[in-house]
Amino acid sequence: MKTKKKKENNFLLSPEQNALLLLSNKMLDNLQKTELLKILSRQDFDWHQFFKFSFLHSLWPIVYNKLKDNFPFLLPPDIDLKFSLLYKHILKRNSLLLDEFKKILFLFHEDGIQTISLKGLDLCQRLYEDFFSKTITDIDLLVPIPDIQKAIVLLHSKLGYNPYNPSSFKLSSLFFWEKDLTLIKKNFEEDLAPSICELHWAPCFNRVLDKRFLESTWEESSMSAFEGIPLQRMPKENELLFLLAHGSKHRWEKLSYLLDLHQFILWANFSQQDWQRVIEKAFRFGWSRFCLFGLALSKKYYESPIPEPILEVLERHWIKRETLFSAPPKSSSLPLIRHVTLFELFDSKKTKCLFILKSLRFPSSEIVKTYRLPSFLSFLYIPLSAFFTIRGWIQRNCNSLREFIRRVK
Structure with a gap:
């Protein structure tokens, strides 16, 4: 049965898309290497299209490393040059953000501000065991609402951060309708690559739509550390649900979101009881459809170890997976799925109405x-x-x- 599904996927995907999926795996087995050798050796393999896909899906760091380690003899010089220039950029960018991330964590810890890292360098280090396998654009931190104003003042006075887009809305209005505030730090006036910090009081939507998630996360969070600096971490089932909601919110438009999800599932090594807690919380938070959307994709494209009964429970409360993958004929971009609006993903009339009001308000x-x-x-x-x-x-x-x-x- 698995073989049949794999053939079906290969039929739908172009050689360039198939190579991108295979190369984005953290580890390559011998069968995958053999399949990649056949694909990359094809006369009609379009390396420029492959580079474009790698860039659009933010997978080029891990893809380039796999190519250099396993197939350097197949990599055209011009494509190698493009990848190497991008890799130099990520070394510089991620190093800058790593330094700023540690400064902010230390500053907040010293002033007693509770902090949870969302995605970014902390997740990259846990899933890929380095800081340079992913493109990191900013620093995302979840902070309790009572500490947000204090955090803004500290970032400005101690580290030189300023609001990226000063809003005409009052902070109280932003705290209700929005989820975060973006601050930037420029090293000089014309700095085109400043350090960016997003202070979140809600992870995905706003404090109302994310209320139950926030209550559970702050109540069940535990102390941990990043590079020796204390920070808090949410329970692993909450972090999984956050990754699912975040990726679904963006319609999984980048395969890097899906790869993070797959790698997190492998890293977390969920037991049957863990999966039951994931499902219970997904329904309690009102995120069951976000959950099905992401898990179904991860299972289809990366063969993530997700128990079939878990997916069946989620399907019974929304739609079948076959419907999700019924992409219009004109669709050719990964992942090949039916377009799903955020309105559809909320599973209650109340949250749908709140989301509409939020969207129209901002x-x-x-x-x-x-x-x-x-x-x-x-x-x-x-x-x-x-x-x-x-x-x-x-x-x-x-x-x-x-x-x-x-x-x-």
């Missing part, structure tokens, strides 16, 4: 940049947001107006 940055309205006309962003959300869903999921009407019915 329009996306893309809409604001494209349609710049004076402040007295800012109310027009509400119908604009609704229009583009509905239009995007129709374009991705329906080939005709008739099909859209059928789905609505």
Whole structure:
């Protein structure tokens, strides 16, 4: 049965996409190496397309290392040069963020601010055992709401961080509707690669939609350390659910999200009881659909060790996995899935309504940049947001107006 599924996946994927999936594995077995040798040796293998895929999915550090270690004789010189230049950049960027990350953790610990790291360097070190296998763009820290203002003052006064986009909204409004505040630190005025720190009071959406997750996480968190500096860590089932919600929120548009999920499942080594707690919390947090979305993808593309009964329980409360993978014929980008809106992923009417209100209250940055309205006309962003959300869903999921009407019915 497994062999049949694998053949089906290979039929759907281009040689470049298939090579990307195989090379992104942390470890390659002999069968995978043999398959890769066949794929990379093909006359029609498009190395430039492969490089583009690696870059778009933020997988090029681990992919490049695998190529250099196993297939250096197949790597074209121009592609090798592109990869090596990017790798020099990641060495510099991740080293900068590592230094800043340790400074911030130490500063917050000294002032008694509870801190949980989200994704980033801490996760990279645990899953890949180094700091340079992933592209890291910023530092994400979860801090209790009562400590946020204190944290902002400390970052500014002690380390020189300033808000990236000073908002006209009051902090109290941001704390209710939003999830984080971005601060940057420039070493000089024209610094194009500043250190970026995102202070989160909610991990994914806002303090209301993430309320049960936050209550569980802060109540069950435990003390740990990063490079000898104390910090708190959430329970592993909560961290798994966070990775699932975060990736699903972004529709798993980057395979790097999926790879992190797969590697975390391997690293955590969940027992049957652990999986039961994951499911119980997924339903309690209202994230069961996010959970199915990510776990189904991880099982399909990376063959993650997820018990089949767990997926079946989640399917009974939403849709079958086959429906998730029914991508429109025009879709060719990984992962090959039906477009799912965030509205669909929330599993209760209350959370759906809250999410709609949040989306209309704070329009996306893309809409604001494209349609710049004076402040007295800012109310027009509400119908604009609704229009583009509905239009995007129709374009991705329906080939005709008739099909859209059928789905609505």
